Amino acid sequence: MVFQARCEYGMRMTSAPDPFHIQEELKYLRLHITNFLSYQSAVLDLADLVALVGPNATGKSNAVAAIKLLREIPIHGLPIAIARRGGFDQLRHRSSGRPYNPALRLDFQFGDNPVSFYELKLRGMEGKRYEVKQERGVLHFKGDKYAFTNNAGTLGFTEMEGGHRSRVSGDRKIPVPAGQSAVSFPATFGLFIVARVLQLMQTVEINPALVGELQEPSSTREFEPDGSNTASVFEELTSETRAELVDELSAIVPGIQRIELRRLADKVTLAFVQELSEGKRREFLAKQMSDGTLRAFSILLSMLQESRPALLVIEEPEIAIHLGALRTLVDIMRQQSETTQVLITTHSADIIDTIDIDALRVVWSEDGASRIAPVAEHTREPVRQGLITPGQLLRSDSLDPASA
Numbered sequence: 001m002v003f004q005a006r007c008e009y010g011m012r013m014t015s016a017p018d019p020f021h022i023q024e025e026l027k028y029l030r031l032h033i034t035n036f037l038s039y040q041s042a043v044l045d046l047a048d049l050v051a052l053v054g055p056n057a058t059g060k061s062n063a064v065a066a067i068k069l070l071r072e073i074p075i076h077g078l079p080i081a082i083a084r085r086g087g088f089d090q091l092r093h094r095s096s097g098r099p100y101n102p103a104l105r106l107d108f109q110f111g112d113n114p115v116s117f118y119e120l121k122l123r124g125m126e127g128k129r130y131e132v133k134q135e136r137g138v139l140h141f142k143g144d145k146y147a148f149t150n151n152a153g154t155l156g157f158t159e160m161e162g163g164h165r166s167r168v169s170g171d172r173k174i175p176v177p178a179g180q181s182a183v184s185f186p187a188t189f190g191l192f193i194v195a196r197v198l199q200l201m202q203t204v205e206i207n208p209a210l211v212g213e214l215q216e217p218s219s220t221r222e223f224e225p226d227g228s229n230t231a232s233v234f235e236e237l238t239s240e241t242r243a244e245l246v247d248e249l250s251a252i253v254p255g256i257q258r259i260e261l262r263r264l265a266d267k268v269t270l271a272f273v274q275e276l277s278e279g280k281r282r283e284f285l286a287k288q289m290s291d292g293t294l295r296a297f298s299i300l301l302s303m304l305q306e307s308r309p310a311l312l313v314i315e316e317p318e319i320a321i322h323l324g325a326l327r328t329l330v331d332i333m334r335q336q337s338e339t340t341q342v343l344i345t346t347h348s349a350d351i352i353d354t355i356d357i358d359a360l361r362v363v364w365s366e367d368g369a370s371r372i373a374p375v376a377e378h379t380r381e382p383v384r385q386g387l388i389t390p391g392q393l394l395r396s397d398s399l400d401p402a403s404a
């Protein structure tokens, strides 16, 4: 299982399918967010299905931004990943005007192997520039251990097979270009797997207008976060998965019987065949469907896509979806979360009423910094006894976090 350092710097990772089947055993455990956007120091514990709950502007989307940054480092390289989040100066936490040095750490685990992690620490420099202060990772994968450390641009690594301390590589030091991250260049097997782990986290923020529009045919099979390639992603599904998707969508939007791809000139879109009354069918193009239907469809598609992520982050699924449908949607997310972990952000009391109290993470703002914690034990007990629901607690502003 040891892979010699043979990739050249400058070779970018592509989102190729999963050659080592890493997804089957991968679990994301927790994200540590330090001096990043509104966070000073916070830990988000992940599980199969987790909901980040809190009022507006408390930091829910900023936690998602940390995940997006990590995902995009291997895809675009660190400078572009940072630029896409607004630039280094925007990313670093500020309180009373003072900027701090951001760091992110992701803990994950492959099956029964010990816990692995990846950590990136950045440091501000003159102007709005930054450098990688330290980047490191320890990967336990299929009984082997891979470790790497990038100290200010020099990568050292060790790769050990099984219990034997037979060090196969490690004396070589590899330079990492200034401002770049070692995971953008998979020079070792350990880096390659960690890069995949980061890329397998995917975010979804549907823009129904883009789902409805005629779309350019896209060659990537991977779901675009805004839903702008839904027709192409749908086209890639097997007929079984299409049937499953229609079945799930019809539980949310009654009457949907079939979904088909339509080509119009050089564009593609989807047609929804709907039964309006007994025996009366009509076909609607995506742009004629309601925003709620397009959002629900896109969320289901993101969960059923062929190149399925290992963690799917869905921001505010409650938007434009009616209450009855929300319950069904959360039920489907729960089922899917057995294979793809799901993290949602929400401020909907209706959504959290459908989620296990232990799966909630309260997000709040304290002295200008965002905090994250599970629900306090004294608050969980009455919920378990059925005396009150999480949504009622949220409405009465008493969904207390554990550490407050």
Ligand SMILES: Nc1ncnc2c1ncn2[C@@H]1O[C@H](COP(=O)(O)OP(=O)(O)O)[C@@H](O)[C@H]1O
Pocket: 036, 037, 038, 039, 054, 055, 056, 057, 058, 059, 060, 061, 062, 063, 089, 090, 091, 092, 093, 094, 095
């Ligand atoms: N670099 C930063 N330092 C401190 N606070 C920040 C920084 N960037 C954004 N914020 C704060 O983050 C808040 C928005 O958080 P966000 O995650 O978008 O909220 P929501 O919970 O609604 O998704 C704003 O109040 C903003 O002031």
Ligand SMILES: [Mg+2]
Pocket: 060, 061
């Ligand atoms: Mg938000």
